Amino acid sequence: MLGQKRTLGSILAVVLAGVLTACGGSAPPAAGPSAERSLILATTTSTQDSGLLDDLLPAFTQETGWGVKTVAVGSGQAIELGRRGEADVLLVHSPAAEEAFVAEGTAGRRLLVMHNDFVLLGPDADPAGVRGLPVGEAMSKIAASGAVFVSRGDDSGTNAKEKALWKDAGVTPAGDWYQQTGQGMGATLRVAAEKGGYTLSDRATYLSQPEGLSVLVEGDPGLLNVYHVIEMTKQAGERVQPEAGVAFADWITAPGAQQRIGEFGRAEYGQPLFVPDAGKPEPVP
Template sequence: MCSRLLVVCAWVATVVLAGCGATPVPEKSLILATTTSTRDSGLLDELLPAFTRDSGWQVKPLAVGSGQAIELGRRGEADVLLVHSPAAEEKFVAEGSAGARRLVMHNDFVLVGPRADKAKIRGASSAEAMKKIAAAQAMFVSRGDESGTHTKEKDLWAKAAVTPGGSWYQSTGQGMGETLRVASEKAAYTLSDRATYLIQRGTLALEVLGEGDAGLLNVYHVIEMTKKAGDRVRADGGKAFADWIVAPSAQGLIGAYGRAKFGRPLFTPDAGADEAKLGR
């Protein structure tokens, strides 16, 4: 619980030398644990000011991998989660400390790499692409951080019946934006959510070489936390954010984000949709 208090105090402190106790925590403040893709794509910059205007709640976002976000929720150090690792989410909710889990949006993952495409994966299915990368021992850069993207990558290797390793396989242990930068510098392949790739495409020597598989679907859920995770959890704030992000106004913002710049939205709003039919 101390780390949660330090996060909030560091956020609201205006008198550095006075320490945490000098400045009261705002009455309506919450901690959102989310993925680096929502930050690196710019979506949080679109959503959070609108939520504050609509609700009066101030938000401190913690952008980490989905696995880390879930762990923050488990420890009572976040009030609401916005994550994209469905199997891990379902396991976490089953533990009993979380509240409602609701579908928010989706986009997709893409396999990106250098134009030269040493492994010749362009147009191949995701499983076949992973086999070709391993067979060619072409450099692959993994996030290696137990994020939703890293979890999807491991799933793709498993489907390809490949155990990656050796000098051709490297991990950054960092977020999507930094991993894309490293892959670009090393002329390597990597797996990215499409939104972060598109936002950073102009600075990268990487192209989309694999896309469109049903297995590359990237689904995001919002999960409310409850007092069962810890006494400091602002369950009212978490519920306020969760209710807002699945409501029509926020879903409209999600559906419009990126359209003007890229000619297509970077995320597809899904609140109320039948998740079983996504990607069909």
């Protein structure tokens, strides 16, 4: 059954890890990953593009012995991988889609991890005149002006938020001015900058990959961006490793990882890129 199969890439990754260990001629250290302790994390491009995973995952492997194969896609695609039993754990930021998915009964715990916010970006000249406006009014003015808006169009958490903002503004985006990349946040930022267009981004990816765009709208309650970790169970597929999902969820919500999250980006950007939230009430707009 499709729901019980891993992707070919994930299988090859596990096999390759075993081959490399065998060829090394010596046993791996106790805390190191092995073919039997390699998990698949399906997560969003924002955690990858911001550099957060590069900071977190080596520490997770060192402390737990679980190696990690990361699949960085939009939140909708990450959830679909979980639904098909092709991931052990998810780290995503599309709350409505997450809640609907967990209600299906194939996932384990869904735990609050962190938040940051979305920002509306555009050229510094701001041809639509949206700087400093409430986000709903800004979206309406962009549509009315016909200024280029570049959407990810990839069913990601960011794309879901963008669609909700258009809906709240009473706009159905269509026409030459509305362009979709079908790509991740970093690539979409580059396209928006090249076209002198507007786009919606999570703040972390924008700060880590500035591409000639300016923050024009920020701080609006409707721009909150919340991340959860979701454990997968064998209800999704026999290949799922529930113990791996539990290990990752326990680790990323524990004080040590939460401290790392709270410090990430501070030295380089003068501010943390994410706010740790484990154990706190759910952030609400």
